[in-house]
Amino acid sequence: MVGVDYSAWMVQDGELRRRFIYTDSKTRKYIATIYLDCKIEQGAGEPLTFLSFMFTPFRVVDGLDLGLSLAPLDGGRPAPVGVNVTSVDDGQGALMSPRTPQGLRLLLSHLLNGRQLKFGIFQGPEQFVDMPFYNDPEFAELHRSQVAALTTRKGSMxxxxxxxxxxxxxxxxxxxxxxxxxxxxxxxxxxxxxxxxxxxxxxxxxxxxxxxxxxxxxxxxxxxxxxxxxxxxxxxxxxxxxxxxxxxxxxxxxxxxxxxxxxxxxxxxxxxxxxxxxxxxxxxxxxxxxxxx
Structure with a gap:
């Protein structure tokens, strides 16, 4: 069994960040860490959201063709989206962000629905990572408030x-x-x-x-x-x-x-x-x- 210890949301200037640390439930041995970073910025017409996930330890080369999936924990089928991949943390981690607007919208929709999720990393049909991903309605509330603050920010004319x-x-x-x-x-x-x-x-x-x-x-x-x-x-x-x-x-x-x-x-x-x-x-x-x- 895998246990997860997640941090409180860090919120600053339109950015939401959370860290997930995974350990073996029996031995308490460290397994992996996931960092979620969500940025909300003002676009030409409306606020835009950007997502990135850092997974470590996971050795990759820049540009590696990978897919990332967030799926409902209660039986949802993984639907990996293509991601841009960068090697980080002295080669020990992978930074991944959705490659297309469609992929971004799919991952964001799963986070906004407030249900518990599964985090997966794929290369073609092969799955490299399968982790529980704690999710709750707090993300949707924080995201909504940051979008509202950006939309009504004084001096945006x-x-x-x-x-x-x-x-x-x-x-x-x-x-x-x-x-x-x-x-x-x-x-x-x-x-x-x-x-x-x-x-x-x-x-x-x-x-x-x-x-x-x-x-x-x-x-x-x-x-x-x-x-x-x-x-x-x-x-x-x-x-x-x-x-x-x-x-x-x-x-x-x-x-x-x-x-x-x-x-x-x-x-x-x-x-x-x-x-x-x-x-x-x-x-x-x-x-x-x-x-x-």
């Missing part, structure tokens, strides 16, 4: 901002600015690169997303002759690289050119070009296909 310019000959007191709040950065970007970009009455200077007052994403049109995106510590443009120069405007991180337009001439002044020149199609297309999160 994203402010999308688009700023235009004042073209020559247009009598405007200030450059047009439009803002809108969203609950995720993906929706904020989609609005900026779609509706906001199409409806702005002037050429675009920049588009930007803020989280908690901090800029987390920005793209802009630099002096109307090139489109740049913030990247890192230095700044360079196509014209600078052609002339062997490298400089950094005050307060800017690295800017990498994404597209350049023809140099202005007496008959092709940027200020005189209709807003569609830098608007709906060309700018949105460039921004949408060139920018990451």
């Amino acid at each position: 994203f402010l999308a901002k688009i700023t235009g310019v004042i073209p020559k000959g247009m009598n405007l007191p200030a450059a047009p600015i439009e803002t809108r709040e969203f609950d995720n950065i993906t929706a904020a970007k989609q609005w900026l690169l779609g509706e906001a970009l199409s409806n702005l009455p002037t050429p675009v200077n920049n588009v930007e997303v803020f989280e908690n007052g901090q800029s987390v994403w920005r793209e802009w049109h630099w002096s109307h002759d090139a489109l740049f995106v913030l990247k890192g510590p230095t700044f360079s443009s196509v014209s600078d690289r052609q002339e062997g120069r490298n400089h950094q405007p005050p307060g800017l991180s690295q800017l990498v050119v994404l597209r350049t337009d023809p140099a202005p001439s007496a008959t092709n002044q940027p200020e005189a070009i209709p807003s569609s020149r830098f608007g709906t199609f060309r700018l949105r297309s460039t921004l949408h296909h060139s920018c990451g999160p």
